[in-house]
Amino acid sequence: MIVELGAFALVLALVLSALQTAMAVAGRMRRSPVLAGAAEGAAIAAALAVAVAFGVLILAFAVSDFSVANVAANSHTDKPMLYKVAAAWGSHEGSLVLWCLVLTVFGAVLARARNLSFGLKISAVGTQGMLGVLFLAFAVFTSNPFERLNPAPFQGASLNPLLQDPALAFHPPMLYAGYVGFSVCFSLAVAALIEGRANASFWPAWGRWVRPWALASWSLLTVGITMGAFWAYYELGWGGWWFWDPVENASFMPWLAGAALLHSAVVTERRGALAGWTTFLALLAFTFSMLGAFLVRSGVLTSVHAFAVDPERGMMLLAVLGVTAGAAFALFAWRSPQLRGGGQFAPVSREGALVLNNLFLTAACATVLLGTLYPLILEAASGATISVGPPYFALTFVPLMAVAFLILPAGPLLAWKRGDLKGVGQRLAVAAGLAILVALAGWMAFEPRKALSAAGIGLGGWLVLGSLAEVAERIRLFRTGPAESLRRARSLPLGSWGTVLAHAGLGVFVLGAVVETGYRVEAARTVAVGETVTAGRYSVRLDGVRIVEGPNYLSERGDLTVSLRDGGAARVVTAERRFFPAGGQTTTEVGLDFRGLDDVYVVLGERGQTAAGAPAWSVRVWWNPWARLIFLGPFIMAFGGVLSLLDRRLRLGLGKRKAAT
Amino acid sequence: MSWLPKSPKARRRLWVVAAVTPVLALAVGLSLYAMRDSVTFFFSPSEATADKAPAGRVVRLGGLVEAGSVARGADGEVAFAVTDNVATTRVVYQGDLPDLFREGQGVVAQGAFLPDRSFRATQVLAKHDENYMPREVADRLKAKGEWRPEGEAPRS
Numbered sequence A: 001m002i003v004e005l006g007a008f009a010l011v012l013a014l015v016l017s018a019l020q021t022a023m024a025v026a027g028r029m030r031r032s033p034v035l036a037g038a039a040e041g042a043a044i045a046a047a048l049a050v051a052v053a054f055g056v057l058i059l060a061f062a063v064s065d066f067s068v069a070n071v072a073a074n075s076h077t078d079k080p081m082l083y084k085v086a087a088a089w090g091s092h093e094g095s096l097v098l099w100c101l102v103l104t105v106f107g108a109v110l111a112r113a114r115n116l117s118f119g120l121k122i123s124a125v126g127t128q129g130m131l132g133v134l135f136l137a138f139a140v141f142t143s144n145p146f147e148r149l150n151p152a153p154f155q156g157a158s159l160n161p162l163l164q165d166p167a168l169a170f171h172p173p174m175l176y177a178g179y180v181g182f183s184v185c186f187s188l189a190v191a192a193l194i195e196g197r198a199n200a201s202f203w204p205a206w207g208r209w210v211r212p213w214a215l216a217s218w219s220l221l222t223v224g225i226t227m228g229a230f231w232a233y234y235e236l237g238w239g240g241w242w243f244w245d246p247v248e249n250a251s252f253m254p255w256l257a258g259a260a261l262l263h264s265a266v267v268t269e270r271r272g273a274l275a276g277w278t279t280f281l282a283l284l285a286f287t288f289s290m291l292g293a294f295l296v297r298s299g300v301l302t303s304v305h306a307f308a309v310d311p312e313r314g315m316m317l318l319a320v321l322g323v324t325a326g327a328a329f330a331l332f333a334w335r336s337p338q339l340r341g342g343g344q345f346a347p348v349s350r351e352g353a354l355v356l357n358n359l360f361l362t363a364a365c366a367t368v369l370l371g372t373l374y375p376l377i378l379e380a381a382s383g384a385t386i387s388v389g390p391p392y393f394a395l396t397f398v399p400l401m402a403v404a405f406l407i408l409p410a411g412p413l414l415a416w417k418r419g420d421l422k423g424v425g426q427r428l429a430v431a432a433g434l435a436i437l438v439a440l441a442g443w444m445a446f447e448p449r450k451a452l453s454a455a456g457i458g459l460g461g462w463l464v465l466g467s468l469a470e471v472a473e474r475i476r477l478f479r480t481g482p483a484e485s486l487r488r489a490r491s492l493p494l495g496s497w498g499t500v501l502a503h504a505g506l507g508v509f510v511l512g513a514v515v516e517t518g519y520r521v522e523a524a525r526t527v528a529v530g531e532t533v534t535a536g537r538y539s540v541r542l543d544g545v546r547i548v549e550g551p552n553y554l555s556e557r558g559d560l561t562v563s564l565r566d567g568g569a570a571r572v573v574t575a576e577r578r579f580f581p582a583g584g585q586t587t588t589e590v591g592l593d594f595r596g597l598d599d600v601y602v603v604l605g606e607r608g609q610t611a612a613g614a615p616a617w618s619v620r621v622w623w624n625p626w627a628r629l630i631f632l633g634p635f636i637m638a639f640g641g642v643l644s645l646l647d648r649r650l651r652l653g654l655g656k657r658k659a660a661t
Numbered sequence B: 001m002s003w004l005p006k007s008p009k010a011r012r013r014l015w016v017v018a019a020v021t022p023v024l025a026l027a028v029g030l031s032l033y034a035m036r037d038s039v040t041f042f043f044s045p046s047e048a049t050a051d052k053a054p055a056g057r058v059v060r061l062g063g064l065v066e067a068g069s070v071a072r073g074a075d076g077e078v079a080f081a082v083t084d085n086v087a088t089t090r091v092v093y094q095g096d097l098p099d100l101f102r103e104g105q106g107v108v109a110q111g112a113f114l115p116d117r118s119f120r121a122t123q124v125l126a127k128h129d130e131n132y133m134p135r136e137v138a139d140r141l142k143a144k145g146e147w148r149p150e151g152e153a154p155r156s
Helices: A002-030 A033-062 A069-074 A081-089 A092-111 A118-142 A166-195 A202-235 A246-271 A275-298 A311-338 A350-382 A390-413 A421-445 A451-474 A482-491 A494-519 A627-652 A655-660 B008-037 B135-143
Strands: A386-388 A521-527 A532-535 A538-549 A554-564 A571-580 A585-589 A591-595 A598-609 A615-624 B039-043 B058-065 B077-083 B088-094 B106-113 B119-125
Touching: A002 A033, A002 A092, A002 A118, A033 A069, A033 A081, A033 A092, A033 A118, A069 A092, A081 A092, A081 A166, A092 A118, A092 A166, A118 A166, A118 A311, A166 A202, A166 A246, A166 A275, A166 A311, A202 A246, A202 A275, A202 A585, A202 A627, A246 A275, A246 A350, A275 A311, A275 A350, A350 A386, A350 A390, A350 B008, A390 A421, A390 A451, A390 A494, A390 B008, A421 A451, A451 A482, A451 A494, A494 A627, A521 A532, A532 A615, A538 A598, A538 A615, A554 A591, A554 A598, A554 A615, A571 A591, A571 A598, A598 A627, B058 B088, B058 B119, B088 B106
Parallel strands: B039 B058, B088 B119
Antiparallel strands: A386 B039, A521 A615, A532 A538, A538 A554, A554 A571, A571 A585, A591 A598, A598 A615, B058 B077, B058 B106, B077 B088, B106 B119
16 A cells, blocks of 8 residues: 555656646746745655655565565565665666655755745746656656566565675765756756846856755765775775776766866856856756766666666667757757856966866866767767777876866966966975975885876875965965964865865875776685785785675685785785575675775685695785775865855855755 | 957957867877777677787677586686687686676677687676676677577577
8 A cells, every 4th residue: 555655656746846847837937926936835745755755665675565566676585674775776766766856855955945036946946847757757657666566476586686785775875866966957057048148147146056056966976986986896806996887987977077067167156257168067967967877777888887777768768868958958059149158367367277177077078978989889880899998098088187187286276367377386386396206206115116107196196285285375384373374274264175175185086096006916816725815015815714694695704814925914804705595696795904095805706626626715816005095085075075065055044955955 | 469369359269279279189189099999899709700800909709608618727717618609719717707607698708819719808797787698799699590588598
């Protein structure tokens, strides 16, 4: 019965979203605050209805109601509760409901927004309602998660065991909140195209609204992608964290577009300039989100992470994408020439630097897009099947970003309107000198010596030091007394700290990525109990393997001792191979020994035999130097984003509404 | 600088063009260069002739793992045969096979052919999906009339 309630709530949400759109359109035409209020009420009601549907779905999973087809296909009574709940968004249908939930909740938050002008708000609410109609209709008509099975099976087919992992339980909600957060930027952009005027005060006000949404979405997406990368790192057991796989790129493109958006929105907010460009990026970010959803689900590209693949429904997603993006960009082409934001500026200025940032980010995003879609294009054109792998991205994306990183620390130090390049050079001279020392130290410290990796280390150091140089400059470190510096640091706006942290976090990530990629050591051997595998500075001894029974799996659990080759503390890690009888699958649980910034990454492979016939296991060991920084950096970046968001809350009184998200 | 346009608007446009051009040129140039050398072609065993996939060139080889062909050597070396039921290629791989690797199932191996036309894989790919059948493999099998639904053992 309660399941029918969920199905009903989902249909109700669709009707409410349609009402929301209709009343918003009518309210806009008649300039009627009553109709507008009704549209806002419908938006909130739609969010509540989807929340009820999602709650019912989680409940069905929690109590293992196998009369629901989706539960039977993705759950199992033996599963721990966390994964029963997480399975609710582990399938195509469930994740679509989550998508709709985020979309409508953000729509409701938008509907509650105060001090947004009448026309802009009602148009944005209407657009958000339209998006809700499209995605809810897709969910209700093609992917209803509440479909019943008759007769109900006794046991479910279980969730893919690889997905039964804490990082993956929380990765999709984060990722979706980020993806779909851009829908609000999208709606605000469409609203601006409908309502916009070539007016000096319109665009700064609009930028003030787009920026927090862009920041919040981008921060959530950063965390979501990082969790996904971390999951791939320790759950797949391949020793890597980013494979330039189509599905990874699909999440990375909205991230890049979002990063460009939140920078260009600053220019629009402060200077009223780049109005058309910021609008374009706002449309682009959500288009990439939808493209990502399509690429991941349609299976048009072969991916190691393919998820809930269903070509037919994927094609329908393509239709939703085509309609939404097509209409929005057509509107953009029609309206944007009439929407000059104005705001002349000199090339050497903060806004000039932000334009340059946008240029690099979008160019990099374009190379990622080309690399991701090129196999599709080539297959359609010539029939040849190819894959574009890491070497392509290493040759295109990486150099573009490297040049951008060289310029990055200068940006925040430039003044608005007219920057002083020479002054900036003087202020960054110390950081640049130190960065060169860092590169030299990196060249000396790691074996074998690699010039490119050392340059990369210098670049990471440059980003961190350059960002710190900005703080030093702002608080006049060493140029006044420490008390005065501290006072200045306290009064520095949170937004500035946010910028510094985000840029420094990027530097931390670059350091980790460069060192891990350049200097990781991999070793594999088939060893009997008591034998060792050595990788770089570490040796790993297999102490024993036992059979362990988990809640829904059987496992071969190996205890291994990790020690430095030249003596030093030894630590025990466990690495497992788990067999899940419910799906007949085997998964690898990596043993990770955190050594400062390094990881010693141990994978227990298949059981074999030594030459003498004794049992032996293939053990694979990676020494991943500085791998910790790869995952730490993005979290620092996201934290910087949150700080900037908090700053804006103080100024805009957004407190209550932001807390609701 | 007298050759610069006089109006500030035109000057700004000129600056934008001056900034955009090198970045775009860099992006396009790098993309074209990378596309030439670092894309990986996919072949099924019967297509992977010596002229299409010369020894030493990195390609992807996809097909079904022939039943009963998997042999594990010492030190983690695995040999298996990949077939599209027309031709069969012997694949040697050093390392752990993905958890979803099974005889009779689809597989994609990345690596290069050796002069003796056996294949040395550097990577064996798997998906999270339990119904693992790479799309290229499925397409090739369908084209050759060798397609059968997932999970059934191939004719041998």
